[in-house]
Amino acid sequence: MTREKKGRIPSVKVKNSSSHANPIDVYVGRRIRQRRMFLGISQEKLGEALGLTFQQVQKYEKAINRVGASRLFDLSRVLGVGISFFFEDAEHEAFDISSLSTEQQSGIWVVHEEKKSFSRKGAVNTLVEDKHAFDTLFFSSKETIDLLKAYYKIEDQNIRKKILELVKTLSIK
Numbered sequence: 001m002t003r004e005k006k007g008r009i010p011s012v013k014v015k016n017s018s019s020h021a022n023p024i025d026v027y028v029g030r031r032i033r034q035r036r037m038f039l040g041i042s043q044e045k046l047g048e049a050l051g052l053t054f055q056q057v058q059k060y061e062k063a064i065n066r067v068g069a070s071r072l073f074d075l076s077r078v079l080g081v082g083i084s085f086f087f088e089d090a091e092h093e094a095f096d097i098s099s100l101s102t103e104q105q106s107g108i109w110v111v112h113e114e115k116k117s118f119s120r121k122g123a124v125n126t127l128v129e130d131k132h133a134f135d136t137l138f139f140s141s142k143e144t145i146d147l148l149k150a151y152y153k154i155e156d157q158n159i160r161k162k163i164l165e166l167v168k169t170l171s172i173k
Contacts, residue, residue, distance in 0.1 A: 050071070
């Protein structure tokens with residue numbers, strides 16, 4: 001059992017990895033991957049634009065390596081988003097704590113026993129079970145990406161709103 005430094009965010013075990021990663025690093029990595037896939041950019045092309053190998057991009061996306069501030073700035077420019085994009089909704093995320101010690105679960109985190117998850121103190125305690133799995137599956141789907149690209153190619157905002165209303169109506173059962 002390792003001791004966490006006072007005031008430091010505890011780490012969580014990343015699925016399919018033997019290492020521990022900070023939950024924010026995991027979240028940022030997922031946001032990088034979502035945006036890259038939305039734009040239809042390969043890891044290799046993103047790496048070239050940043051002066052990196054595709055393996056380094058892969059490590060950022062999987063939170064094996066942390067993304068530094070200057071690299072995050074470069075990513076935001078290449079991916080065409082503001083830096084805040086990588087942190088949107090992060091404060092509302094629930095993270096798996098099953099691999100954390102009791103010591104890691106306490107401190108700056110509020111533990112939700114019934115959900116086996118935690119969120120930051122002061123954050124809205126609206127937890128969505130398996131949200132990460134859903135986001136990863138949903139935003140990684142080629143069909144989703146194709147749908148979003150086609151939708152945003154429609155220049156007339158009124159037509160887009162009508163299409164959205166139609167899709168919502170059709171999806172209600």
